[in-house]
Amino acid sequence: MHMPNKYTLAVHGGAGTILRSEMTTEKEEAHKRALRDALRAGEAVLRKGGPALDAVEAAVRSLEDCEYFNAGRGSVFTHEGHHEMDASIMCGKTLGAGAAAMVQGIRNPIALARRILEASDHVLLCGPGALAFARDQGLEEAPPEYFFSEFRYRQLEEARARGSAQLDHTQKYGTVGAVACDRQGHLAAATSTGGLTNKRYGRVGDSPIIGAGTYANDLTCAVSCTGYGEYFLRGVVAYDVSCLMEYRGMSLAEAARHAIHHRQLALGGDGGLIAVDARGNVALPFNSEGMYRAWVREGEEAGVAIYRE
């Protein structure tokens, strides 16, 4: 780890029941292109020797700016017809963390999480207070039109008609995330989400929760989760992967696999995660039908996939 490392980067755009029957070739290609764009945004940082923390922020920003994923611009509608977004980021070198929950009108919630990490004494800010902090810090806002899409609004109307808060109508857990190891061997993780279509009561899932949706520690791994948030909260999944490595001596692949295929399945939760360690390993386990994902190791060709191999 004292020698210049080769960098590693992985991103996800959500997991769940992604049916081939509902996928067109164009749609599939568009999603893959967006995942590659996010990889490129993160790689641009890592290739210059920049920190993992900057790389995961850049990759998640790119996914937040894309309308296909349920985060930032593409966020789903709440019951009241708003967008309430959650995001978190963690630095494996310092164990510093920043997170925002229930934020409205901020273009890039992950940039807010990063600013909380850098410029606040706190880890987690929620609701209008988080927005006030964002404004004090001069973060870019965006009007409701920016977040509007016909497709998402139809999802809300369908969900309202059905009368229950629900996931994306294809049962996709729409969350985005990135994990990276930089050339110095430092790790970072970031996650961002628009939550559940038609969500009520200020529901917050695992995405903004350090330990559940996001965790990074140079000694073990960086993890970003996507799945049924309530189960990931109860399973403290991201930190679980780290503990399985640190306390039980599992490899990254074993720990990530155990957390998703053993512990989350036993609890009843489905979804997946992306993880890297400081040795160039990448793990991308999911127990759902699919997970939008892409990954790259320095000097190797990038991989992009949606369904099971």
Added chain:
Amino acid sequence: MHMPNKYTLAVHGGAGTILRSEMTTEKEEAHKRALRDALRAGEAVLRKGGPALDAVEAAVRSLEDCEYFNAGRGSVFTHEGHHEMDASIMCGKTLGAGAAAMVQGIRNPIALARRILEASDHVLLCGPGALAFARDQGLEEAPPEYFFSEFRYRQLEEARARGSAQLDHTQKYGTVGAVACDRQGHLAAATSTGGLTNKRYGRVGDSPIIGAGTYANDLTCAVSCTGYGEYFLRGVVAYDVSCLMEYRGMSLAEAARHAIHHRQLALGGDGGLIAVDARGNVALPFNSEGMYRAWVREGEEAGVAIYRE
């Protein structure tokens, strides 16, 4: 664990720099009496063979109703002069959990957390949405006067003058919590807090976060934390104790001690925790000057303490 167990119960009323010089005998006795009252409220459930989940809720309710502790009635003021409370509860048998953050006007936030566990599809509800859920469920509300105290208001004025969000003026991390093991060997944990005096920006600490402030699992332990919330969030402390037991094979005492005296100290965080396992063990480590605490094992005399032994 299949045989009738002896029950165990522990409660805390916060940790931090509790200076003997600022303590009068009356004040000390009043705090101890309140801790004993909370123990009694929890024991009343356990003695009848009731579940640990009911016992920790009853004990925390008792502490929330007491004006001495920073939770429920005794909650500190936010920057805007309100009270924003956080609470969480977890059942070690089912790994079910409920939590509420930034809740105003609810008499017993721990009862709301319990209701979220029982009656909602979600784990964590925040802000006005959590209040709306509480109202739908008919939970008891209380007017601002109920939460008002001269002492707390003076703390707010002092903190405002100093211009920073801060802990209780004696640097006490005012949080309350309870952990229990019932006669069936099931565990539960609960935590409740009023947060930081003069807090802004919708700051939320570790208390409502499953894995950080609260965790329970019949296979390992039940834990409720109190301390510098941001460090407990980054350390995922409550779940860390459980992982040290499950993955590293430590005893409850070793795991609790390691989490507080080794890992939290290394991170820079101070505070403490209370924990029980299914074998009748109790651990009450803290790395601060003091921690308000009380504990009892069925058939034994209860202990109550504030300072280091």
